Amino acid sequence: MNLQERHAAQHFARFSRLYRGRERGIWERGRFEVSENNGVFLPEEVLTAERFVEHASGEGRSYGIHLLDAQNRVNFSMYDMDAHPRTAPAPEMLRQLRMLKPLVLHMCATLYDIGIARENLLLEFSGTGYHLWLFYAEPQPAVEIRAWMSRALVKSAIEGHAFKPVRTEITATHNGDKVWLPLRVNSNQGNRSVFIDDLARFDPGDYDQRVDFSRLDAVVPLSRERLSEITARLADVGDAVGGARLGG
Numbered sequence: 001m002n003l004q005e006r007h008a009a010q011h012f013a014r015f016s017r018l019y020r021g022r023e024r025g026i027w028e029r030g031r032f033e034v035s036e037n038n039g040v041f042l043p044e045e046v047l048t049a050e051r052f053v054e055h056a057s058g059e060g061r062s063y064g065i066h067l068l069d070a071q072n073r074v075n076f077s078m079y080d081m082d083a084h085p086r087t088a089p090a091p092e093m094l095r096q097l098r099m100l101k102p103l104v105l106h107m108c109a110t111l112y113d114i115g116i117a118r119e120n121l122l123l124e125f126s127g128t129g130y131h132l133w134l135f136y137a138e139p140q141p142a143v144e145i146r147a148w149m150s151r152a153l154v155k156s157a158i159e160g161h162a163f164k165p166v167r168t169e170i171t172a173t174h175n176g177d178k179v180w181l182p183l184r185v186n187s188n189q190g191n192r193s194v195f196i197d198d199l200a201r202f203d204p205g206d207y208d209q210r211v212d213f214s215r216l217d218a219v220v221p222l223s224r225e226r227l228s229e230i231t232a233r234l235a236d237v238g239d240a241v242g243g244a245r246l247g248g
Helices: 003-018 049-057 090-113 142-156 214-218 224-233
Strands: 026-029 040-042 062-066 073-082 121-125 129-141 162-164 178-180 194-196
Touching: 003 049, 003 214, 026 178, 049 062, 073 090, 073 142, 090 121, 090 129, 090 142, 129 142, 129 224, 142 162, 142 224
Parallel strands: none
Antiparallel strands: 026 040, 026 062, 062 178, 073 129, 073 162, 121 129, 121 194
């Protein structure tokens, strides 16, 4: 086990506490499967430390999970701000990623304005875009999280980008939204997913591809009290659900 893999194993407990979704059931995808929507669902499997090490190594399979738990609650959510198409030639993808960054900074500023602190936000470069991850000190009803996230997106005046959760309940035919977990190598572009410390200075064409696991330790999940304050600040803002591309 190399140094990167040892670091991944050491941080698995923290990672799995933050990224808690459905109790059982994971998505698995091979290293060279290029579509973002493919993969195999393993309904009785869980993300183990061994799987996480393989995922974070970028050399093997990658994994995803469903957000909703059995009570239709979420422990985390995310804004998904991607460049399109994900399979664009590398020079065009890089141009789009650099053009996209000011919008991501604007979305961050909107979140700060409604009461979210930098320590509540985990920023990720996904390889084809940027993910803004938020975590909760205790499970929250998905319908409530969707409502405030939708209103925050409207407040930002940014169009054409996604957030999750959009689906707010498990049904007989659907397990809710799934997310591919961070720290993998993106199969479309071959770029390593990494956490971002300083987004303003981050360059998607020239960045350190070593994973900074310390960002996991810096995250402070949002309390129920803080969420109530955020919701109150967005009370007069409309809901974007049903608008442009939501949910990916």
